[in-house]
Amino acid sequence: DAGVIQSPRHEVTEMGQEVTLRCKLISGHNSLFWYRQTMMRGLELLIYFNNNVPIDDSGMPEDRFSAKMPNASFSTLKIQPSEPRDSAVYFCASRVSTATDTQYFGPGTRLTVL
Amino acid sequence: GENVEQHPSTLSVQEGDSAVIKCTYSDSASNYFPWYKQELGKGPQLIIDIRSNVGEKKDQRIAVTLNKTAKHFSLHITETQPEDSAVYFCAASSPSSASKIIFGSGTRLSIRP
Numbered sequence: 246d247a248g249v250i251q252s253p254r255h256e257v258t259e260m261g262q263e264v265t266l267r268c269k270l271i272s273g274h275n276s277l278f279w280y281r282q283t284m285m286r287g288l289e290l291l292i293y294f295n296n297n298v299p300i301d302d303s304g305m306p307e308d309r310f311s312a313k314m315p316n317a318s319f320s321t322l323k324i325q326p327s328e329p330r331d332s333a334v335y336f337c338a339s340r341v342s343t344a345t346d347t348q349y350f351g352p353g354t355r356l357t358v359l
Numbered sequence: 360g361e362n363v364e365q366h367p368s369t370l371s372v373q374e375g376d377s378a379v380i381k382c383t384y385s386d387s388a389s390n391y392f393p394w395y396k397q398e399l400g401k402g403p404q405l406i407i408d409i410r411s412n413v414g415e416k417k418d419q420r421i422a423v424t425l426n427k428t429a430k431h432f433s434l435h436i437t438e439t440q441p442e443d444s445a446v447y448f449c450a451a452s453s454p455s456s457a458s459k460i461i462f463g464s465g466t467r468l469s470i471r472p
Contacts, residue, residue, distance in 0.1 A: 246460075288403070288448065288462045301459065336402050346391045346452050348460060350402030 247271075251338050257357045263325040266354045268337035269338055270318050276342040276351075277320050282334045282353070295342050296321065318351035327358045361386040363451050372439055373471050380434045380466045381417030382449035389453040392432050392459060397446045406438070406447075420464065434469075444470045 250269040258264055270277055278293040292302040295316040305312070309328070314320045324331055334355050338348040362385040372378045390411040393456075395403035407433065409416045409423045416423050422435045432451075436443055449463040 269418075287464045290459060293459065297380065338402075346460065347393065347405055350404065351397075352400075353402050 249337060251335075251337055251351040251354050253354060254352065255355045255357075257359065258327055259302070259359050260328055262358075263323065264327045264331075264356060264358075266322040266335050266337075266356070268320045268322070268339075268351060269351055270337075270339035272318070274339035274341050275317060276340040277314060278338040278340070278348060279320070279322050280336040280338065280350075282336060283332075288336075291316045291322070309359055324356075327356075329358045332356055332358050361389060361451055361459075361461040363449060363461050363463040363466075364468060365449050367466060368464065369467045369469070371469045371471060372392050374438055374439055374441060377435045378439055378443070378468055380447055380449065380468070382434075383465050384430050384432070384461075386451070386453045386455065387430065388428075388455050389451040391452040391460075392423070393424060393450050393452075394434050395448045395450065397448065397465075399445075403448055419436075425463040428435075436446060439470050440471065442468050444468060 254266045276295050279291040281289045289302045292312045294314045312322045334353045336350050336353045338350045340348045364380045393408035394406050396406045397403040407418050407421050407423050409425050420437045425432045446465045446467050448465050450460045452460045
């Protein structure tokens with residue numbers, strides 16, 4: 246299995262631009278988590294989905310952030326408009342939503358907003 | 360909600376010595392405690408986990424202990440090697456949090472040759 250796939254791996258954009266991060270789950274997994282990692286705040290859970298349904302989005306910073314799961318294997322995290330304080334590494338992780346709680350992380354997208 | 364505290368934030372040990380990282384959690388209902396290792400430029404990867412019905416678990420050079428009464432859990436790495444250098448995160452999850460995993464702040468472990 247290829248594991249969780251994220252794209253792009255690096256993104257540099259200017260303030261005010263729209264940014265879309267993408268994530269492909271591991272085949273057979275049905276829970277999807279988006280995290281943000283910064284030096285100051287560590288690993289923060291932004292939102293998670295179970296069977297394509299958003300379960301908890303309390304970690305989404307503000308309305309500029311939105312996440313979708315258009316199908317069972319794919320998710321996007323969109324920031325519009327982006328701001329310099331959004332600069333961070335964004336990870337998605339997937340999990341089989343049964344008795345196990347093990348989350349498998351992707352390699353991350355390093356976002357820099359100038 | 361759950362709060363996980365992790366110490367120390369940085370740890371440097373001589374190659375071959377042991378390293379210990381400690382965490383505490385606040386939600387007594389937490390029942391799953393994974394440990395993740397994050398190497399530079401990569402996502403966190405699960406290295407070992409323990410559930411609340413077990414007090415200790417070992418996998419080769421890595422062991423985890425859990426004290427439910429004190430709400431403490433620890434990671435022990437013996438015979439450390441250069442490839443153990445990384446950031447380690449503890450985490451906790453409880454049914455009341457809909458199985459969200461709450462991460463500690465991380466420990467940067469450096470192995471001195």
